[in-house]
Amino acid sequence: MSFSVPPSVIATGVLTGLVYGLGALGLSVIFGVVRVVNFAHGEIMVLGMYGAALLAQHAGLDPLAAAPLVAAVLFAGGWALQRGLINKLIGRPEHMQFILLAGVAMMLVNLMLMLFGPEAQAVQVAYAFDSFELGPLVLDKVRVYAALAAVLVAGGLSLFFSRTRLGKTIRACADNQLGARVVGLDVPRLYALTFGIGSATAGIAGCLLTLMVDVRPLLAPELTLLGFIIVIVGGLGSLTGALLGGLLIGVSEAFAGFLLLPSMKSMFSYGLLILILLLRPQGLLGKSS
């Protein structure tokens, strides 16, 4: 067996991993601030995918162009979910939050099955079959665009949290909830805002993913699990960690798929997860508790 890997395979892993990373970033944002593990995260991503698919089919909108619209809708949905349901369980035992969000996830999957059916749907864009050819490197155009968009959104989020007053307020609330209350911050509002931002990020990641993966409702649990793996590997609550985790999972899957058996791709993700849990439980860029 040859152990040389074509550069295209590595590039594909990197590009795919960046989109995975953006999806997980939404999960990380929510956990980092609200301290709620969003079991419906994959479902929100798939809602974003269907949003992009519907806009492509009925309005002829490219998923890249549809992303802001989908993000706005999912921001509102995330806000409402936090205000209407999750806020009522803040401070209650964690298992109640898990069950609530797992229930929301199941409802969303079944709703999507009822609305869209079980079949995979593809979004057709004009450049769906195009590639950039740079010497021996053949880069799938949709992956390049999706990865660039993912980096842009992640960069924007990073700037929002580090440079804006609202972002800093949310971070302050994440660091010390009691302190935030003492200085008069509206914590439930900030939580809702954060859940909205996390959902919007997941929605954008869903739009980008639509360019690479056919959408079907049963993809959702798989994406939730993938999100968990990525944030645990990268470090729960760390934005950069989520992107790094996504990159690692994307590249390791591509390597495993190419060098070993493609059917063992998922095994590598889980292997990486177990290794991180054993050697660095807080994740690569997470803070030790």
Place this chain on the structure above:
Amino acid sequence: MTDEKISVPPLRLARRQFTKAALAATGVAAMGLPASAILAQTRTLKVGMLLPRSGFFAQAGQGCQRGADIAAALLSENGLRVELLNADTESDANVARSRAEKLIGDGAQVLVGAFDSGHTAAVAQVAEQHGVPLVINIAAAPQLTEQGYRTVFRNFPTSKTLVRNGLALMKDLFQATRKTPATAVCMYANDTFGQANKAAVEALLPQLDMPFRVLESINYDFAAKDLSAEVAKAKATGADLVIASTRANDAIMLVREMVKQRYRPMGLISPGSPGFYDDQFYKVLGRYGDFVISNVPWIDPKSEVARRIETAYRKEFPSYRYESDAFNVGFTFEAVLVATDAARRAGSTDPKALLQALPGTHLPEHVMIGAPIQFDPKGQNNGVGSAAVQNRNQRPTVVLPKSSAELDPVFPIPAWQGRS
């Protein structure tokens, strides 16, 4: 009960003719009973349909269901009322098992299904336990008819036969086009069907003296999100030919990745699997889906029964594409046909009577290419044939065998670029 005197080719007869023939065949007419009395006695056959109408195989399962619906309508015209008890296996073997139990509890006298080998294996156990016949519409894993079940009858080739026919047709293709690949790479989904095909290809290649050498076999997850690494691996082998055992979604992903990665071997051939002629395949890939070849059992364009089914299909399901559904519709229709034929010959719809009648099945008039439907002592029909079906102008087109060909085969495939 003698099979010979009641083996009426039913689909060629009008309803009135059929009633007379059936009466004569059962010998009851001679007893002076009125026709209505006889029809009222044993003419409702409850067929438990087990199909994956939702979940991963939903598209195919729903196609099969349309075949069953047509069968119930057309075969009921022939004096035997076919009542379908429909159950959705949800593309899950455990659900298939529990639905089979429920159908039998609800009074199903014969089970038909279940599209996937894994699901069918689960249903076969239930059928055997209850002594209810199972007529398999589509499922290729050889073990289904190798386990000594008394109740299982399969009118579908085993994966070994599928692959044997598929490989033989490849040789015919190379001969017809005078182009022969020297190397090949095989790609299989890691589900029951894919792995059964893999085992069959690996067992048959040395026996059939194929002109190419297999450089690598690549297994992939049947529910994979994308096949970029798999196609990169196949491309890296530099093989002239890709032999792929696919389902609907992975067939799309495979070709899409081949186009994106600019991997154009001489050909992409399925040795007996679906996927390349699915409606969604044409919709998503458009012209990129042209020229791939599926060596699969196919509707016999010369069959009168097939023409009747096509007419009924186009009337009942105008929003669906017959060509893409024909495989699933044809085999499911035939499975119901086998069950109703057994009921007619048995003169009863009791499962025990059906079980006695099924081994004597002999149906020269049927839908799919092949010899008359009949079963060996294990319950397997060994006479199902295959055709090389090439996508041409986004339509599955028979290109081999020559006797049934609608167009000449194109091989090697033209370049991807410039097709859109």
